[in-house]
Amino acid sequence: xxxxxxxxxxxxxxxxxxxxxxxxxxxxxxxxxxxxxxxxxxxxxxxxxxxxxxxxxxxxxxxxxxxxxxxxxxxxxxxxxxxxxxxxxxxxxxxxxxxxxxxxxxxxxxxxxxx
Amino acid sequence: xxxxxxxxxxxxxxxxxxxxxxxxxxxxxxxxxxxxxxxxxxxxxxxxxxxxxxxxxxxxxxxxxxxxxxxxxxxxxxxxxxxxxxxxxxxxxxxxxxxxxxxxxxxxxxxxxxxxx
Numbered sequence: 001x002x003x004x005x006x007x008x009x010x011x012x013x014x015x016x017x018x019x020x021x022x023x024x025x026x027x028x029x030x031x032x033x034x035x036x037x038x039x040x041x042x043x044x045x046x047x048x049x050x051x052x053x054x055x056x057x058x059x060x061x062x063x064x065x066x067x068x069x070x071x072x073x074x075x076x077x078x079x080x081x082x083x084x085x086x087x088x089x090x091x092x093x094x095x096x097x098x099x100x101x102x103x104x105x106x107x108x109x110x111x112x113x114x115x
Numbered sequence: 116x117x118x119x120x121x122x123x124x125x126x127x128x129x130x131x132x133x134x135x136x137x138x139x140x141x142x143x144x145x146x147x148x149x150x151x152x153x154x155x156x157x158x159x160x161x162x163x164x165x166x167x168x169x170x171x172x173x174x175x176x177x178x179x180x181x182x183x184x185x186x187x188x189x190x191x192x193x194x195x196x197x198x199x200x201x202x203x204x205x206x207x208x209x210x211x212x213x214x215x216x217x218x219x220x221x222x223x224x225x226x227x228x229x230x231x232x
Contacts, residue, residue, distance in 0.1 A: 043225075056219050
């Protein structure tokens, strides 16, 4: 069974641009979460999608958005990039059989560098 | 407020030594879940254990063991006879049930474990 796949693996953008990151969960998994990892702030929750609906959101500005498609694949978008958005963005999926507090399966992440 | 503290930023041991990674959490919830994840250099976090707040039994899995003590709000992780392959960053995390249906995790800052041959 394929794991969580995130594309692209590396991305370089300039300030002011926007970026879209993609995540394909493990087959059959219905919940997809996104996390931002930086040396200064550590791992921070961005948002979670379940059955195409956002069911939780972290404390990030509106420039960060996401969506989930009917096949459970998810994308996150960051508009008007700032230098501080440079980070490793991790996607995680779970079966969502219990709906909450399950173990998460993470992808290898997208390393975003904003110049 | 919910918080996870991993006071040890870096630990260096020699192979075959035992090592304990500390985790202290704060939550107002009576029902919550605690997790440990391992992050090797490749980047993806790998699930190690999930424990709910009502289950204070210690757990052992091979060389890994976990000690959960609600009285001290701690969930410590011990690796016995460490190996070079154990070198990674280890994260402790908290998930609160009262927050509703969610898989949101609150992570600690992580402990970098370096096992020297």
